[in-house]
Amino acid sequence: MQIPPLWRRLGVAVAISGALAGCDRDAASQPPESATSEATAVADETSGSAGQGQLQVMADELHRHVKILASDKFQGRAPATEGEELTVTYLAEQFEALGLEPGAVDANGEPSWFQQVPVVEMQIDSTPLAIEGEGFSKSLQPLTDMVAFTQRQTDSAGLDNSELVFVGYGIVAPENDWNDYAGLDMTGKTAVILVNDPGYATQDKALFNGNAMTYYGRWSYKFEEAARQGAAGAIIIHETGAAGYPWEVVSGSWSGAQISLAADDKNSDRVAVEAWMTGDAASEVFAAAGLDLSKEMEAAKTRDFKARPLGLTASVQLKNQLRTSDSRNVIARLPGSKYPDEAVIYTAHWDHLGVNQHSDGEDHIFNGAVDNATGTAGLIAMARQASELEQRPERSLLFVAVTAEESGLLGSKYYAANPVVPLEKTVAGINFDALGVLGPMRDVVVVGYGNSELEQLLETAAKGQDRYLAPEEHPERGYFYRSDHFSLAKKGVPMLYFKAGTDSFEHGREWAQAQGQEYLSHAYHKPADEYDPDWNLEGTAMDLQLGLELGLQLANSRDWPNWYEGNEFRAIRDESSDSRQ
Structure with a gap:
């Protein structure tokens, strides 16, 4: 198969402005005139023809890194374990060998590759969840019927005959005239x-x-809102379609060690117990309350829904073994030649789920090859190409491998609260998570399509690879809120999260969609997410080089891209606009 050339000259400013004007957010509206025309017009040495040889070189490098990061030796790369030590040491050594600078500082103010992230690891032992009512008693079994855990950093937590109340979707959204907790105590x-x-x-x-x-x-929102409402506990009913993943992902992710950011108040403002239960278990519970779950779900779709006490109680006890430690974000910096205090940031999470002795089968190591050894390896590969440029970009480039994404975006949340470059001086960011391993795809899928002006730059660069932008195929799965770009987006930084789609150059869409579903069903957040030497990582390299090109365009310009008007993060970004004059 002949892969289209990676880089083509982006053309004169007139042609670029036409391309930007033609980029629709959706069929009904045009995006505002871009603030990024200067960046698009910038020509740097990466804009030349790279060809398939360069693509293969990067793919080979990715294979080497992923094979190591996803090996059993690294024990699934769980935070605060030996797997972390191996991982962060490996990343620091790679960045140092490339001649990059440490991007953080240690407790003594000295340069360091590591940003210390204080975390609490909790090994949680759960009793069955006892549901009691008049003439009804049922014990829901851990992992099989439910998972229960807590964010409270205490030796124990639990529920004791807590009344169950069905609150529908558990949403309070004034802008949508929606309040599932109306009138409830x-x-x-x-x-x-x-x-x-x-x-x-x-x-x-x-x-x-x-x-x-x-x-x-x-x-995450549902547990947070239940806490704001003063609840003692919250139980989410699992549905594969609505959640975007099967029950095995829930039972695998919320069993074993749980990690949270260390909190002065020990997370006392969270509900005592956060839990999930299977759809089958929920149906039985609702039947015991004299209700049909499917009918209650139908009623919950409307604004006139009223929460319903179930006439049942829940009891469960959690015992916690607590261990306080520091996990680490790994931060490497390529200083800008002219504006070093401004930066474009690349993020990827290095962590996965580690070793879980509760998992089914004989293999208990969650290697996380796709998720996210691919993105972590990608940071190294992009850093290598950036370090080899004849002339450094004018703005700095930051390569940030964050910890504890699998525990709730904790590493990126900590970085967003403690940035090494002020967020108002962070030009934009690109996040890489679970990159494609099936070869080159024509479509470049933007997760959260229609959010920011960065998409216009990405579309132009994608055309240089004979590719096109597309929205995600499954927006109902909420991927925009499930990776580390979201932590910085909430703070106003324009962030882009894209990956290869399913329009395979070689095999077509149906084949790629089937392969993606196979991964989701059998490998995602399971021990089966293992490195495969037969992966075609040329498509992965294409995506990474798109990200590198886009970042270098911004780094060699004076542009400050923004969220589109009407986006929920626009106002936050605009509050700091004076600092970017």
Whole structure:
């Protein structure tokens, strides 16, 4: 198969301005005139023809790094384990060998590759979840029927005969005229909650964001909102379609050691117990309450839904073994030649799920080859190409491998609160997570399509690879809220998260979609996510070089891209606009 040339000259400014004007966010609206025309017009040495040889060189390098990072020796790269020590040491050695500078400082103010991230590891032992009511008693078994855990950094937590209240989607969204907790006093009670949001459930484009999940649909929001409502506990009902993953992902992710950022208040403001239960278990619980779960789910789709006490109680006890330690973000810096205090940031999480003795089968190591040894290896490969440029970019480039993404974006959350370059001086960022391993794809999928002006630059660069931009195929799965770009986006930094799609140059769309579903069903967050030497990583290299090209364009310009008007993060970014004059 002949791969299209990676780089083509981007052309004169007139041609570029036409391309930018023609980039639609959706069929109904045009994006505003771009603030990034200067960046697009910048020509640097990476814009020349690279050819398939350079592509193969990067693919070979990716193979080497992924094979090491996803090996059993690295024990699944869990934070605060020997696997972390091996991983962060490896990354620092690679960045140092490339001649980059440490991007962080240690406790003594000396340059360091490591940003210390204080975390608490909790080994949580759960009793069965006892559901009691008049004439009904049921023990839901850990892992099989439910998983229960806590964010409270204490020796124990639990529920004792806590009243169960079905709160529908558990959403309070004034802008959507939606309040599932209206009129409720949840003190001491446990919320039973549906996953995703009413837009997905109804497929009504006018409701929330239609099929595309909003943050209100994420499990993290639902637990947070239950806490704000004063609940003692929260139980999410799992549905594979609505959640975007099967039950095995839930049981694998929320069993074994759990990591959270160390908190002065020990997370006392969180509910005592956060839990999931299977759809089958929920159906039985609702039947015991004299209700039909499917009918209650239907009622929860509407604004006139009223929460319903189930007439049942829940009890569960959690015992925690606590260990406080520092995990680490690894930060490497290529200083800018002219504006070193401004930076373009590349992020990828280095962590995965480690070793879980509770997992099914004989293999208990969650190697995380695709998720996210690929993105971590990508940071090294991009850093190598950037370090080899004849002339350094005018702005700095930051390569940030963050910890504890799998535990709730903790490393990126910590970085966003403690940036090494002020966020108002962070030009933009690109995140790489679970990159494609199936070879080159024609479509470049933007996760959270239609959010920022960065997409216009990406579209122009993609055309240079004979590729095109596309929205994600499954926006209902909420991927925009499930990776590290979101932590910085919430702080206003324009962030881009893209990856290869399913329009395979060689095999076509149907084949690639089937392969993707196979990974999701059998390998995602499971021990089967192992390195395969037969992977075609040329497509991975194409995606990384798109990201590198885009970042260098911005680094060699005076442009400050922004979120589109109307985006939820635009106002946050605009608050710091005076610092970028």
